[in-house]
Amino acid sequence: MRRLGSALLAVSMFAGCGGLETEPSPESLTSPSFESQQAPITTTDVDVAPECKGIITFVNTATFQTLDAYLPSNVVTNLVNRRATAPFTSLADVSSVSLVGETRLKQLEQGARARGAINSTCVGIFDGLALSTSDAAAIVSLVNTIDDSELHDVLPDAWNGAANLLNLRPFTSAQAISNVAGIGEVSFRNIRNAATLSRPFEALAAAVNAIPSNGSAGVQLKRHFDWWNEVTAQHGYSQGGPTCFGLEPSSVPYGATIRPYLANSAEVMAEVQSTLDYVDADTKISPNVIAAGMANLSARTQGRSFKGCIFSYADDPWSRHNVAIFVDTVNGFSVFSETWWAE
Known part of the structure; x- marks a missing residue:
């Protein structure tokens, strides 16, 4: 197979989380102030979507008796004792309590839903992530459309899982994706992050690509693309081949020059800014x-390292395309930039 190769969610808490004698009413959990804190999609690397944070509120505020209706008593005792010292802030925080695993998290989700702490905008918990409907839709869309090369870069340690996803798609739900063999907490979170965390940059890329070409010059920005096809397409490289960096030997395109150092954030940012300047995007x-x-x-x-390729090619003697491709060496975050001119 060829390849180019946290902030926690700040959850609002009700006062007196530890040792509560009373719990908030369903009405208080679904009040306008609670709903106003929801967001259309999860844009930070947290494990609880804004629409699902009522699960954390439920764990922090429900009485022992209420929790005991959904969990074994010894698990409830552990949760209540822990929240008496500090409120829970994430699913990972809850999972750190003895005897709490995926099954117990699902039971807490069930309780939170039954008590009105969450509604249908929270799809549920899958592989340690509480997803909103928008998160789930973004995950399904990405998995159904992502190219082979990008998916394997998003899942560098779950190649079997990536292959299974490619073979089984299209999917209709996040649950079905979570159930695929080879997909676990780390890989599912990588997929969620690839689907949701770069939306502002994707919006910028779409706006740039919508700028009409003047017939003699233009640009392209991409967030999701097949890097292998882009690098190996029959471009007729004007300088004998691309300059690549960070690739495994089996991934080096024919005729490529190998650069001995990886790209960093400054290089990626400068390349994109140059692309914007090329068409006076501001x-x-x-x-x-x-x-x-x-x-x-x-x-x-920021703080990331990127592999990729940089190359130029000409369709004819009166034109030129300059292309740069960057792919995060760990999480597969990728950027494609192209400028072109023609006489």
Whole structure:
């Protein structure tokens, strides 16, 4: 197979989480103030979507008797004793309590739903993640459309799982994806992150790509793409082949020059900024879209290392394309940038 090769969710807590004698009513959990904290999609690497944070609230505020209706008494005792010292802030935090695993988390989800702490906008808990409906839809869309090369880079330690996903798609639910052999907590979270965490940059890329070409110059930005096809397409490289870096020997395209060092955030950011400048994007795209997109790109690339290829090619003697491809060496976050001109 060829390949190019946390902040926790700040959950609002009700006062007096430890040793509660009373619990909030369903009405308080679904009040406008509670609903207003929901978000359309999870945009940070947390394990509880905004629409699902009522699960954490339920664990922190339900009485012993209420929790005991959904969990074994010894598990309830452990949870109540722990929350008396500090409120829970994440599913990982809850799971750290003795005797709490995936089954107990699902039982807590059941209790939170029955008590009105969450509603249908929270799909549920899968592989240690509490997903909103928008998260689940984004995951399904990504898995059903992602290219082979990108999926294997998103799942570098779950190649069997990636192969199974490719063979079994299309999927209709996040639950079905979670159930696939070879997909566990780490890989499922990688998929969720690939599907949701770069939306502002994707919006910027879409806005850039929508700028009409003037006939003699243009650009392209991509977040999701098949890097192998992009690098190995019959471009007729004007300089004998691409310059690549960080690739495994079996992944090096024919005729490529190997650069001995990886790319970093500064190189990726500079390449994208150069692409924006090439078409005067700041005069054609909303400043808010540019600012949000570049801030998102910075957040996704800071402290990261990237493999990839840089190359130029010409369709004919009167044109030129300059292409740069970057792929995070750990999580597969990828960026494609292209500028072109023609006489």
